[in-house]
Amino acid sequence: MEAALNQHVVVTGGAGYIGSILVPELLRNNFQVTVIDNLMYKQKSLAAIQASDRYQFIEGDVREIDQLVPYFEKADVIIPLAALVGAPLCDQRPEEAVQINQEAIRKMCGVLSERQKILIPTTNSGYGIGEKGKMCTEESPMNPLSLYARTKVEAEKIVLRRQNSISFRLATVFGVSPRMRIDLLVNDFTYRAWKDGSLEIFEGHFKRNYIHVKDVARAFLHGINHFSKLCGQVYNVGLSEANLSKLELCQAIQNHLPSFKFTESATGKDPDQRDYIVSNEKIEKTGFKPTHRLDDGIRELIEAYTKQEVCISRNA
Ligand SMILES: NC(=O)c1ccc[n+]([C@@H]2O[C@H](COP(=O)([O-])OP(=O)(O)OC[C@H]3O[C@@H](n4cnc5c(N)ncnc54)[C@H](O)[C@@H]3O)[C@@H](O)[C@H]2O)c1
Structure with missing residues (x-):
């Protein structure tokens, strides 16, 4: 394990869904943390850590690189989460998607020194449509179907051209965060099942992989703590037991909400045509294992919706 104490981590987009779980976790692990975020959702998700003397918040836009150079210069580690997601x-x-998700990453790499470490989250949706029944590995061809996935694939290429970089191709994240996103599939389906009691789905056989937001934070910590071992590589980061179709996901939700009814529509197309299963063996072999199961996430989501502990917000 590499020394954590006194390392300075800059997290762009740190007030977002993932960042609002990751940043307090970094502070708990003794890192010094600077968050740069333009607060585009007017979120106050980091209010609970304002008082920490190891934490600094900068309201800023990652496209305005000249204004951010002094903060990037101080960083040992950079986790660029800021994006239109x-x-x-x-x-x-x-x-804006190209400027923020891709070009701002290029500009940032241009001002960093080679000694500084980057851990970037990209997306396993870059696999697009996988070969039937075959797991996508980090060697599988990328086939991004949306502009979002294309910008993230480009960002990964930019970051991996430099030394001291890691890319985590994240599965679809689920679970409760102080900056809630209910546009994410598990969070969304669970919300509709809880609120409406029914759901009509398109192309219910389409599969993808999922991971709990707290395990994403744990993956970043694992990456920092074992940086020299993981450096220069791409890793899929997902819950291996959760390569599920939308219908299987509905079934899992129904186990918690027995009156929930779901039907599959014969007409209509999923606007997002991604369909793949993913192997997470490469990161697991480095010693990382998720600790939160899909059921844990569904249970905590239902509880949070019931107690009105989360703000119901979607990115679009
Ligand atoms: N949530 C997922 O399922 C998932 C999956 C794969 C990859 N990712 C990646 O993880 C990262 C974080 O995603 P998230 O789910 O937390 O999304 P999010 O939308 O909650 O967070 C994005 C954050 O970036 C900030 N931001 C946006 N534009 C900015 C700008 N120009 N300057 C500064 N800050 C800006 C927003 O205010 C927000 O706090 C993204 O890079 C995303 O591509 C997320």
Whole structure:
């Protein structure tokens, strides 16, 4: 394990869904943390850590690189989460999506020194449509179907051209965060099952892989703590037992909400045509294992919706 104490981590987009879980976890693990975020959702998700003397918040836009150089210079580790996230939002704002998700990453790499470490989250949706019954590995061809996935594939290429970089191809994340996103599939289906009691799905056999938001934070910590071992590589980060079709996901939700009814529509197309299963063996072999199961996430989501502990917000 590499020394954590006194390392300075800069997290762009740190006030987002993942960042709002990751940043407090970094502080708990003794890192010094600077968050750069433009608060585009007017979120106050990091309010609970404001008082920490190892934490600094900078309201800023990752596209304005000149203003951010002094903060990047101080970093030992950079985790660039800032992005327009999700296919629908990127389709609504295509130019900004390229500028923020891709070009801001290029500019950032241009001002960093080679000694500084980057751990970037990309997306396993870059696999697009996988070969039937065959697991996508890090060697599988990329086939991004949306502008969002294309910008993330490009960002990964940019980051991996430099030394001291890791890319985590994240599965679809689920679970409760202080900056909630209910546009994510598990969070969304569970919300509709809880609120409406029924759901009509398109192309219910389409499969994908999932991971709990707290395990994503744990993966970043694992990456920092074992950086020299993982460096220069791409890793799928997902819950291996959760390569599920939408119908199987509905079934899992129904186990918690028995009156939930779901039907598959014979007409209509899923706007997001991705369909793949993913192997997470490469990161597991480095000693990382998720600790939260899909059922844990569904249970905590239902509890949070019932107690109105989360703000119901979608990216688009
Ligand atoms: N959530 C998932 O399922 C998932 C899966 C794969 C990869 N990722 C990646 O993880 C990262 C975080 O995703 P998330 O789910 O937390 O999304 P999110 O939308 O909650 O977070 C994005 C954050 O970036 C900030 N931001 C947006 N534009 C900015 C700009 N120009 N300057 C500064 N800050 C800006 C937003 O205010 C927000 O806090 C993204 O890079 C995303 O591509 C997420």
